[in-house]
Amino acid sequence: MDLNTLNYELGFMSEDSSGPVLKEVGGRGVSWKSPLTNITVLFKHRFLVRNLVRKEIRGRYRNAMLGYTWTVLEPAMLASVYYFLFIMLAGNPDKMYPVWVILGVIVWSCFGKALQGTVSSLSRNGQTIHLVYFPRIIFPMTAMQGNIIISMMSCFVVLPIMLFYDLPVTIYLLYIPLSILMAGFLAIGLGMLVAPLNCIQRDVEHLFRFIVRAGFFLSPVMWTYEMALERGVFGEMVLYNPMVVPLTMARHGIAGESIGIPWAGILGSLGFGVVMWILGSYVFNRYEAGAVKHL
Amino acid sequence: MTGNAVEIENVTLHFPKQRNALKMMMNMFRRKKDRFTALRNVSLTVKKGEVLGIIGKNGSGKSTLLRIISGIYPADEGSCKAAGSISLLAGLGTGFSGHQTGKENAILYGSILGHGEEIMVSKLPEIIEFSELDAFIDEPVRTYSSGMKARLGLAVASAIHPDILLIDEVLGVGDPQFKEKSKKRILDLVKSTGTVVLVSHSFGLMKEVCDRLVFIHKGKIVDVGEPDEIIKLYYETTGS
Numbered sequence: 001m002d003l004n005t006l007n008y009e010l011g012f013m014s015e016d017s018s019g020p021v022l023k024e025v026g027g028r029g030v031s032w033k034s035p036l037t038n039i040t041v042l043f044k045h046r047f048l049v050r051n052l053v054r055k056e057i058r059g060r061y062r063n064a065m066l067g068y069t070w071t072v073l074e075p076a077m078l079a080s081v082y083y084f085l086f087i088m089l090a091g092n093p094d095k096m097y098p099v100w101v102i103l104g105v106i107v108w109s110c111f112g113k114a115l116q117g118t119v120s121s122l123s124r125n126g127q128t129i130h131l132v133y134f135p136r137i138i139f140p141m142t143a144m145q146g147n148i149i150i151s152m153m154s155c156f157v158v159l160p161i162m163l164f165y166d167l168p169v170t171i172y173l174l175y176i177p178l179s180i181l182m183a184g185f186l187a188i189g190l191g192m193l194v195a196p197l198n199c200i201q202r203d204v205e206h207l208f209r210f211i212v213r214a215g216f217f218l219s220p221v222m223w224t225y226e227m228a229l230e231r232g233v234f235g236e237m238v239l240y241n242p243m244v245v246p247l248t249m250a251r252h253g254i255a256g257e258s259i260g261i262p263w264a265g266i267l268g269s270l271g272f273g274v275v276m277w278i279l280g281s282y283v284f285n286r287y288e289a290g291a292v293k294h295l
Numbered sequence: 296m297t298g299n300a301v302e303i304e305n306v307t308l309h310f311p312k313q314r315n316a317l318k319m320m321m322n323m324f325r326r327k328k329d330r331f332t333a334l335r336n337v338s339l340t341v342k343k344g345e346v347l348g349i350i351g352k353n354g355s356g357k358s359t360l361l362r363i364i365s366g367i368y369p370a371d372e373g374s375c376k377a378a379g380s381i382s383l384l385a386g387l388g389t390g391f392s393g394h395q396t397g398k399e400n401a402i403l404y405g406s407i408l409g410h411g412e413e414i415m416v417s418k419l420p421e422i423i424e425f426s427e428l429d430a431f432i433d434e435p436v437r438t439y440s441s442g443m444k445a446r447l448g449l450a451v452a453s454a455i456h457p458d459i460l461l462i463d464e465v466l467g468v469g470d471p472q473f474k475e476k477s478k479k480r481i482l483d484l485v486k487s488t489g490t491v492v493l494v495s496h497s498f499g500l501m502k503e504v505c506d507r508l509v510f511i512h513k514g515k516i517v518d519v520g521e522p523d524e525i526i527k528l529y530y531e532t533t534g535s
Contacts, residue, residue, distance in 0.1 A: 020379030025366040025369075029369075047406050047412045289369045
């Protein structure tokens with residue numbers, strides 16, 4: 001007879017504490033607190049989250065001789081292609097232009113890959129979903145975190161650039177990691193919003209691949225916010241694109257300047273992220289359970 | 296211990312049928328929906344400390360029922376309650392990440408099954424030893440044979456002791472020697488775990504270990520009772 005049963009027999013313990021009590025299985029669904037609990041759940045399951053993020057990152061550069069060097073090589077090579085394309089189309093740009101493109105590519109890739117990763121996060125993980133239950137919000141979250149970490153590694157490309165252009169080390173350099181975090185944050189809300197739908201109809205995935213490609217040109221990746229400002233009315237119009245803020249922030253970070261976008265624009269962009277997070281949390285938590293039946 | 300470990304009350308679960316957007320939208324407005332009902336009004340209680348077996352033909356809803364208990368699918372109607380931690384042993388070796396080593400996958404799989412870091416670190420030597428993978432444990436899992444993957448999966452999944460253990464047809468993986476070993480391991484696990492729900496087609500084993508059997512046919516529970524009677528009923532209903 002163990003201590004618990006002994007205590008129970010002697011009347012020291014109530015019946016409830018003699019063992020686990022019956023509880024509703026799963027305990028999920030949407031509540032008004034969902035946008036908050038979707039964050040706290042990550043701390044509760046941090047060991048799992050860490051392992052899943054590692055899987056996500058390892059999977060990207062498997063069997064590659066250069067391995068993680070690709071995180072730096074890829075944006076650098078892409079930027080050189082866009083650089084020649086731009087010279088051909090627009091003529092002689094300023095000498096910092098390759099730097100603007102390289103940072104643009106890094107921040108935009110973070111957004112694009114995080115968005116595509118979160119949109120397909122449920123449909124890719126069907127096997128795990130059918131094996132065990134844990135809060136499914138962990139799937140889009142790990143997809144986003146993996147891409148943020150890869151983009152952070154890409155940032156090391158700024159070190160040789162800063163040496164080459166003889167740029168000073170300033171506090172504004174913190175804008176670069178901040179802009180990547182913001183790009184990831186802008187992506188996940190949108191991704192959570194449609195991830196359940198993508199389980200039912202994979203068309204969503206294809207649509208978002210197009211959106212990421214089109215957004216590349218509509219966002220200041222090959223061009224800059226300042227170039228748009230020179231075109232008068234476009235300068236105000238581009239601020240409706242939430243990605244303008246992180247992209248411009250990263251560039252001003254390496255140049256060692258403050259962000260140079262009106263406060264309304266910055267708040268608008270952050271507000272978009274927050275609204276998408278809240279909306280995405282409700283929609284995801286409400287519909288994931290039904291959606292995974294389609295997997 | 297007395298009382299119930301699992302209480303399933305009037306659970307109904309539907310699966311959607313169409314994958315076509317247009318038909319699905321039409322379905323939303325239809326009174327009589329076109330869907331597949333995997334479980335229909337199922338009620339079942341599992342007592343604490345008992346070993347309950349579920350039998351039935353392929354596609355009768357056995358695995359779906361286990362998934363309801365483990366929380367993978369929430370019931371469309373009715374409720375499912377359980378007392379304590381639940382672990383489902385199913386599809387061993389699936390969900391591994393091929394380019395990571397056996398060791399990394401053991402930890403990944405363990406964390407997916409819901410185990411904490413300390414438990415996984417302390418159990419890892421035992422897991423590696425049981426899996427008999429030797430030097431392969433540091434090789435990427437994509438180089439493993441399916442039997443080796445299943446062995447690693449079983450080693451991880453059976454290393455922990457939940458309050459309620461659900462087993463879905465995972466007996467008999469690997470070569471004959473390992474099959475014997477895995478059967479023994481699972482039987483030990485069944486004995487040391489209080490409450491077990493077991494799905495299997497090997498009736499010999501079911502008779503040996505189960506206190507009660509449940510017979511599911513076409514998403515409904517036909518009967519619950521003594522193993523011998525239920526197996527007889529199974530053959531009477533489904534034809535031998």
